[in-house]
Amino acid sequence: MAGVRIIPCLDIREGRVVKGVNFQELRDMGDPAEQAARYARQGADEIVVLDVTATLEGRLASVKAIESIRRAINIPLTVGGGLDGPEDARRLLDAGADKVALNSAAVARPALLTELAEQFGRQCVVLAIDARREGRGPWQVMTRSGSRQETLEAGTWAHQGGQRGAGEILLTSWDRDGTAQGYDLGLIEEVRRAVNVPVIASGGGALPRHMQEAVAAGADAVLAAGIFHSGRWAIDLLKKELARMGLEVRQ
Amino acid sequence: MKDVFIIDTGLANLRSVEAALERLGCHPRRVRNATDVSKAIHLVLPGVGAFGPAMITLHRENLASALRQRVLAGRPTLAICLGLQLLCGGSDENPGIAGLGVLPARVSALPPGARVPNMGWLPLAGGRDHKEQGPHAYFAHSYAITAGESERLWVSGWQVLTANHGGPYVAAARKGAVLACQFHPELSGDWGQRLLAAWLDSSPGKEMSWPA
DSSP states (O other): OOOOEEEEEEEEETTEEEEEETTEEEEEEEOHHHHHHHHHHHTOSOEEEEETTTTTTTOOOOHHHHHHHHHHOSSOEEEESSOOSHHHHHHHHHHTOSEEEESHHHHHOTHHHHHHHHHHOGGGEEEEEEEEOSTTSOOEEEETTTTEEEEEEHHHHHHHHHHHTOSEEEEEETTTTTTOSOOOHHHHHHHHHHOSSOEEEESSOOSHHHHHHHHHHTOSEEEESHHHHTTSOOHHHHHHHHHHTTOOOOO | OEEEEEEOOSSSOOHHHHHHHHHTTEEEEEEOSHHHHHHOSEEEEOOOSOHHHHHHHHHHTTOHHHHHHHHHTTOSEEEETHHHHHTEEEETTSTTSBOOOOEEEEEEEOOTTSOSSEEEEEEEEETTTTOEEEEEEEEEESEEOBGGGHHHHHHTTOEEEEEESSSEEEEEEEETTEEEESSOGGGSHHHHHHHHHHHHTOBTTBOOOOOO
């Protein structure tokens, strides 16, 4: 079986990498192509680029930034942000994305997943699910960068998404994102039970132990941003540590 | 600068393979007619999507026989992912549709129980016993040639690498200057880039070899 994939995530806006809490006070963190290339050299298994405000601003993720990242890396690139239809997906793929991630547009019109899978193959279609829960309640799907809560449960939606053509689930815990308290293991377990496609855990991962727990809960890949941008963990050192803990990783 | 022709049927995502070729100092050109497929020194058959529609497109654009001929002649041809599957006799994905039939094998669905699609990096194994552990390559697929078919490939002169996802399957096969990869060399890091360089260095009289 494949080892666990370590995926750094670049949040970009206006062609720059940004970091902020809940999209407030976005701070400039550098040039996306340079950062992506550095992560690829360190042994990143894949790069995810999210244009964090694209949907809210009613536009597509920055094609220019994607083109320069594509030139700089020889590993897979997933791009999300503002995708509204097959034409948008075509533009992102033409710019150099290998997969496109979509959240709000798929919730609004689930048939879009099928259209994308038929046109580009399901391995190109990543269903991004942002979820949060109230107390012990069910995990609810959030859209439009967390500004809208849908009456849709994460597990149910993941199952439907997989049936409709998603080839992978990018699963973000809105409760854990930015907290460094570890991935939401209950959420991962719930979605793992619902689908047979790969699941990427996202939100709250800051330590090797968090990643080990996410994999034990059923994740095939783990995504993180802050710990890499801040330099707290270099990917090669993180992978060494994960291997020491008994996880299979590509080194 | 080396011209590399890439078959553009409008289905595949070509940018990543173009970028990889540009990094190696090549000049990629998108083509979709039989003359270009025949005359190309180096030709890439990329592929995403489904087996049946892709074969129908190759026939409709009149590319199938030009492709078959250059593969049979051992001319530098690189088939990626679905491209490898199209070289086979047929696929369980669309059982009624014949493939190009230049790889003596049949494509089947990845075994039940394995995660599908298979997305991620797997170590490659060499040798007829699939034992020599090699570098990792990046895969994104739901169908494959099971390793049980690989003996037929070896007997026909193909050198085979395998990977394991719920069971061993064919990760790559090469013969002369023809290279067929189930994985994506253009996304397989530095080793993938070395593999592309080795293929670019091959010619009808100069067989390629697996890079270290």
